[in-house]
Amino acid sequence: xxxxxxxxxxxxxxxxxxxxxxxxxxxxxxxxxxxxxxxxxxxxxxxxxxxxxxxxxxxxxxxxxxxxxxxxxxxxxxxxxxxxxxxxxxxxxxxxxxxxxxxxxxxxxxxxxxxxxxxxxxxxxxxxxxxxxxxxxxxxxxxxxxxxxxxxxxxxxxxxxxxxxxxxxxxxxxxxxxxxxxxxxxxxxxxxxxxxxxxxxxxxxxxxxxxxxxxxxxxxxxxxxxxxxxxxxxxxxxxxxxxxxxxxxxxxxxxxxxxxxxxxxxxxxxxxxxxxxxxxxxxxxxxxxxxxxxxxxxxxxxxxxxxxxxxxxxxxxxxxxxxxxxxxxxxxxxxxxxxxxxxxxxxxxxxxxxxxxxxxxxxxxxxxxxxxxxxxxxxxxxxxxx
Numbered sequence: 001x002x003x004x005x006x007x008x009x010x011x012x013x014x015x016x017x018x019x020x021x022x023x024x025x026x027x028x029x030x031x032x033x034x035x036x037x038x039x040x041x042x043x044x045x046x047x048x049x050x051x052x053x054x055x056x057x058x059x060x061x062x063x064x065x066x067x068x069x070x071x072x073x074x075x076x077x078x079x080x081x082x083x084x085x086x087x088x089x090x091x092x093x094x095x096x097x098x099x100x101x102x103x104x105x106x107x108x109x110x111x112x113x114x115x116x117x118x119x120x121x122x123x124x125x126x127x128x129x130x131x132x133x134x135x136x137x138x139x140x141x142x143x144x145x146x147x148x149x150x151x152x153x154x155x156x157x158x159x160x161x162x163x164x165x166x167x168x169x170x171x172x173x174x175x176x177x178x179x180x181x182x183x184x185x186x187x188x189x190x191x192x193x194x195x196x197x198x199x200x201x202x203x204x205x206x207x208x209x210x211x212x213x214x215x216x217x218x219x220x221x222x223x224x225x226x227x228x229x230x231x232x233x234x235x236x237x238x239x240x241x242x243x244x245x246x247x248x249x250x251x252x253x254x255x256x257x258x259x260x261x262x263x264x265x266x267x268x269x270x271x272x273x274x275x276x277x278x279x280x281x282x283x284x285x286x287x288x289x290x291x292x293x294x295x296x297x298x299x300x301x302x303x304x305x306x307x308x309x310x311x312x313x314x315x316x317x318x319x320x321x322x323x324x325x326x327x328x329x330x331x332x333x334x335x336x337x338x339x340x341x342x343x344x345x346x347x348x349x350x351x352x353x354x355x356x357x358x359x360x361x362x363x364x365x366x367x368x369x370x371x372x373x374x375x376x377x378x379x380x381x382x383x384x385x386x
Contacts, residue, residue: 003207005254008133008144010170013243015235018134018174021091022054028130028169030089032059034082036102037093038066041136046177050093050134061085066094069158069268069275070101071151072115078105082129089130092168095189096140096275099133100148103166106131115150116159120362124163133168136177138228138241139189139276141196141249143171151269158265160361167253175235175242183229186241187332188276190225193245194218195279199258200251202290202297203366210255213247215304220244222305222328229332259371260286262363263379266354271342280334284325285382289375291318293368337384344384351380 010027012020025033041047042064051060063081067074078101082090092102104115110128118124133143142148146167151158181189197218200210221244227237263286264278273281291298299317302308307324308317337347355376358364364371371379 003209003254005209006146006164006167007250008168008171011144011173012171013173013246015176015239016174017172018050018177019053020172021050021132021134022058024132024170024172025054025058025089028089028132030130031057032085032087033061033089033091033132034078034085034087035060035062035091035093036066036078036105037062037064037098039064041094041098044180046136047093060091061087066098066101068097069151069272070097070104070149071153073153075101075104075108075115075150078102079108082106082109087129089132091132091134092142093134093136095135095137096142099135099140099142100150102133103131103142103148103168104150104161107165115161116152118161119159120162122161122163124161124165127165131166131168133171134177135171135173135242135245137181137185137189138175138178138238138245139192141193141245141252143168143173144246144249145253147253149265156269157357158269160265160363171246173242173246175239178238178242179233179235181228181232183232186228186232187225187334188274188280189245190221190228190241191280191283191328191332191334192276193241193248194221194225195260195283196248196252196257197221197244198287198301199260200248200255201301202294202368203252203256203258204368205256205366206297207255210251214251214255215300217244217247217251218301219304219306221248225328226331256366257363259290259358259364259367262358262361263354263376265361266357267337269357270350270354271337271340273340277334280329280332281336281383282379284322284329285379285386287325288322289371289379290367290369291322297368336386347380347384351377354380
């Protein structure tokens with residue numbers, strides 16, 4: 001099998017990388033940037049700190065109206081600003097939502113139409129404006145992926161949009177920008193990144209290049225996510241998590257995600273739970289369902305995490321993996337849907353629709369064990385009851 005690999009053209013990693021924005025823009029011959037971010041980062045001074053590196057000759061205008069789980073309306077608003085401002089690049093500064101908004105707006109402003117025109121299985125490879133990504137969370141990996149996710153407000157469906165057009169040309173990966181992440185966000189983003197690594201490795205689209213990133217990423221995340229949850233000021237753990245999240249992002253961008261992500265997007269669309277939290281809820285239950293589809297691969301995950309040894313059978317290693325992921329959620333105090341205030345009746349009423357939406361996303365088809373709609377419905381039921 002031939003694997004087609006796509007990565008950002010420039011990738012700066014390490015403490016202080018965010019201060020290199022000015023030099024990166026200069027190297028790309030960009031002089032007027034729209035910075036897409038959120039209100040918190042704008043008001044907390046993070047945006048000003050990053051933009052302080054621009055120097056003379058480069059202008060920046062800030063769009064700080066992004067929302068969690070970006071909607072088509074939010075993307076259209078950012079695209080309108082882009083069209084009217086003679087910009088030559090877009091900077092996504094923040095977690096997955098601002099970066100995804102920036103990526104989608106760059107395409108929409110250049111090519112027109114509506115976001116639903118770009119949802120999978122459509123592949124959008126014709127580039128819009130250059131995209132520069134600066135993550136402030138160690139989780140989404142959006143800074144180095146050829147995907148973006150936008151909610152269609154008319155259908156309440158989270159649309160996966162894919163193609164080389166969504167791949168940033170440069171990413172500045174600065175762990176210092178994650179030091180203010182609260183424990184809940186640190187945990188959810190960390191498990192999101194762990195899910196990226198595991199799904200990239202067990203996916204039916206896995207390949208040796210993606211494997212080489214996914215395996216060290218999952219090892220590092222599993223070893224450090226508890227540390228950043230319990231000790232937010234731990235620079236070593238923050239640095240390790242930031243690098244691993246980027247590795248996991250590159251892994252799934254060049255492999256794929258699978259059933260967990262397919263099921264997670266409808267949860268976020270209907271119940272407005274953070275994407276990382278939805279993934280965390282699903283990870284143990286869906287892994288247990290999926291292990292029979294690729295026991296050797298899941299067993300390798302267990303051994304890489306250090307929860308099984310080479311002497312263990314694959315079956316024993318798979319069981320140890322599911323147990324370890326369950327205990328990780330317990331240690332990180334990941335709530336179930338009921339603890340998040342979702343009524344049982346409302347969850348049950350939407351399981352059929354969510355299963356349809358999960359399958360329509362295409363991600364479940366990459367899973368080692370491909371589920372039917374009734375099986376996905378049962379998994380949603382199991383997640384609620386856990």
